[in-house]
Amino acid sequence: MYKTLFAYYGEQHWWPSKSGMQWEIVAGAILTQNCAWRNAEQALENLSEHGAETPQQLLALPLATLRKAIRPAGFFMQKSICLQEVAQFFIEHVKEYTFPCQPVELRARRKRLLSIKGVGKETADSILLYAFNQPIFVIDAYTRRVAERHLNILQAATLAYDILQKIFMKNLPNDTQLYNEYHALIVRLCKDFCLKQRCLCAPVLHDGHA
DNA sequence: GACCAGGCACATC
DNA sequence: GATGTGCATGGT
Numbered sequence: 075m076y077k078t079l080f081a082y083y084g085e086q087h088w089w090p091s092k093s094g095m096q097w098e099i100v101a102g103a104i105l106t107q108n109c110a111w112r113n114a115e116q117a118l119e120n121l122s123e124h125g126a127e128t129p130q131q132l133l134a135l136p137l138a139t140l141r142k143a144i145r146p147a148g149f150f151m152q153k154s155i156c157l158q159e160v161a162q163f164f165i166e167h168v169k170e171y172t173f174p175c176q177p178v179e180l181r182a183r184r185k186r187l188l189s190i191k192g193v194g195k196e197t198a199d200s201i202l203l204y205a206f207n208q209p210i211f212v213i214d215a216y217t218r219r220v221a222e223r224h225l226n227i228l229q230a231a232t233l234a235y236d237i238l239q240k241i242f243m244k245n246l247p248n249d250t251q252l253y254n255e256y257h258a259l260i261v262r263l264c265k266d267f268c269l270k271q272r273c274l275c276a277p278v279l280h281d282g283h284a
Numbered sequence: 285g286a287c288c289a290g291g292c293a294c295a296t297c
Numbered sequence: 298g299a300t301g302t303g304c305a306t307g308g309t
Contacts, residue, residue: 107291113307114290148306152292194292214290234298261290270288 075225076252079259086258089204092118097129099205100164103197104156105147117147129161156192163190171206180208195235203257209250211242212257215271216264223269 090111091098098118106114120143126132132140140157141150163186171183180202187198195213202208213235221230221238230238246252263269 103290106289108289108304109291109306110289110308112289116307146306148289149291149304150306152304156292192292196291200290212290216290232299257290264290272287 075220076246076256076259079263080255083259083262086255086262088254088258089200093127095127096168096205097161097164098127100160100201101132101157103200103204104153104160104192105144107149107153107192107197109148113146113148117144120144120146129164132157132161133165152192156190159190160193163187174208180210183208184210195239199239203250203253207250209248209253211239211246211253213239213242214257214261216261216269217242217257219264219269219271220260 089099089102091102092115101121102114102118105117121127121132121140124135124139124143126135126140126143135143137154137158141154144150144153144157147153167186175183183206184198184202187193187201188195193201199210199212202210203212218231218233218238221227221241227233227238227241246256
């Protein structure tokens, strides 16, 4: 599946950040929770217009201003608090997170991210993979649909997050770049072929053609 | 007006 | 562990 998608689409260059800054990826991961990416992007642009392009600058914004800026991404009451907490976390830990680490350490980092209210497994893994280049596979709604409909993983749509993640990671090389591309390609596939919750129109993948 | 979009926390059983 | 609910906006 990966090879076919890669041959068809090529590199996806994720995370789709405009500035390429690590913090923008982290903030984007929170803002895009259960909302369309374009809305998260609008929220990021609003933050930028308010001069909040770093965690320090975000923390300097009054809460009401922060909420107004991220409004397009929805859930602004919760996301604003979460962004502040993650900004604080980022300032405290960014240096030690910049370099690759041992699996034990990676689990510890994940646990610390998960202790932040508003950061669940998908968000924590997105941050670790896309902002900090750690080899961890992201499971999202798209991945579940593709896993159930095309990879024949039974009940993938409702399978516990960690279990589905293990299925992917045990059957793939431990390769950050591969995890990065594969997830991005799955999202691309779903967007191209209308793999919505109730939409079963699915592409047939064979011989390098979707 | 219904459904959906790169979730999450919390309550309840 | 599994399921249901509230959170909120904007596009189709």
